[in-house]
Amino acid sequence: MDKDDIKLSDWGRIFLGDVPPEFIIEVILRMCFIYIILVISLRLLGRRMESMLSRGEMVTLVTLGASVGVAIHTPERGLLPSVVVIIIIISLQALQSYITSKNANAERILLDEISTLVENGRMVVSEMKKSRITRERLFAALRLKGIINLGTIQRVYFESKGVFSIVTYIDEKERPGLCLLPESDTDFRAEINYNQDFIACRNCGNTVSIHTIEQKCTFCQGNDWETAVKDNS
Numbered sequence: 182m183d184k185d186d187i188k189l190s191d192w193g194r195i196f197l198g199d200v201p202p203e204f205i206i207e208v209i210l211r212m213c214f215i216y217i218i219l220v221i222s223l224r225l226l227g228r229r230m231e232s233m234l235s236r237g238e239m240v241t242l243v244t245l246g247a248s249v250g251v252a253i254h255t256p257e258r259g260l261l262p263s264v265v266v267i268i269i270i271i272s273l274q275a276l277q278s279y280i281t282s283k284n285a286n287a288e289r290i291l292l293d294e295i296s297t298l299v300e301n302g303r304m305v306v307s308e309m310k311k312s313r314i315t316r317e318r319l320f321a322a323l324r325l326k327g328i329i330n331l332g333t334i335q336r337v338y339f340e341s342k343g344v345f346s347i348v349t350y351i352d353e354k355e356r357p358g359l360c361l362l363p364e365s366d367t368d369f370r371a372e373i374n375y376n377q378d379f380i381a382c383r384n385c386g387n388t389v390s391i392h393t394i395e396q397k398c399t400f401c402q403g404n405d406w407e408t409a410v411k412d413n414s
Contacts, residue, residue, distance in 0.1 A: 214260060215249045222267050225275075241274050298345075299337035302358045304385045306401050312339050320361045323347065329373065330410040331386040332358020357409035359386035379409035 222245065248266040296312045297305055298319060309319070319337070322345045328334065333356055338346040350356060359381035362370050381388045384403035397404045 211260065215263065218264060218267055219245065219249065222271055225271055241270055244270050295341060296339040297336060298339050299331070299334045299386075302332040302334055302356055303387050303400060304331070306385050308339075314339060319345070323361050329361045330356070330358045330412060331361055331381070332356035332388055332409065333412075334358075355412060356388075357381070357411055358388050359383070360407070360410045374411035375408045376411040377408060380406040381409040383407055 245267060248263050248270070251263065296308045296314075298309055298312065298314060299305065304316070304319070309316075323329075323331070323334070323337070326347055328347070328349070333349050334347065335350050336346075336348040338348075340346055355376075357376040357379040360370065360373070362373070364370070378391055379388050380391050382398040382401060382403050383405040385398060385401040387398050387400045388409050
């Protein structure tokens with residue numbers, strides 16, 4: 182389009198573009214057709230597409246959106262190419278699901294592996310670095326579950342879908358651990374119960390008796406300690 186063709190008073194071009202008004206009716210028909218195709222496609226892709234998405238499913242949704250946009254808004258493009266693209270996308274996703282269900286190695290390659298970020302009240306620093314998960318993000322996920330004591334956590338798994346699975350101890354045994362509250366919230370930290378007999382490593386959460394002289398943490402080699410939290414209240 183030439184520079185001289187752009188005029189702020191040209192409301193027809195601004196609202197309709199270079200198409201006749203009748204194309205609006207065609208857009209409505211195209212959208213109804215594509216909507217039906219997408220509903221059928223998502224139904225064929227299964228219920229997992231309606232919940233948390235894996236990488237492959239996210240790619241599928243993005244590709245679906247990109248393929249139907251041209252068919253709806255471009256008058257010189259027909260609907261059949263978009264339908265073909267949608268069929269190919271569904272076929273590839275179905276093929277991936279079949280392969281991953283039959284082959285564990287293929288599942289790990291395509292969907293990634295589950296990482297253990299916390300084990301027996303202690304952060305697995307190497308796995309957190311490998312998964313690029315920061316302490317702040319992990320602590321925020323635990324606080325959302327009402328957990329403020331890392332010692333009460335038996336396992337935290339970082340699932341292939343990018344969510345955290347949190348498993349706490351089910352017995353009533355007291356397990357002192359690292360405080361998960363933000364250090365800036367001094368008022369709240371002053372209200373919780375501490376176990377003066379234990380200290381926790383700020384880097385990994387390893388908890389040891391204060392009577393044990395620890396210059397460096399035996400798990401992460403850190404040397405920054407704080408008084409451990411007594412419980413999760």
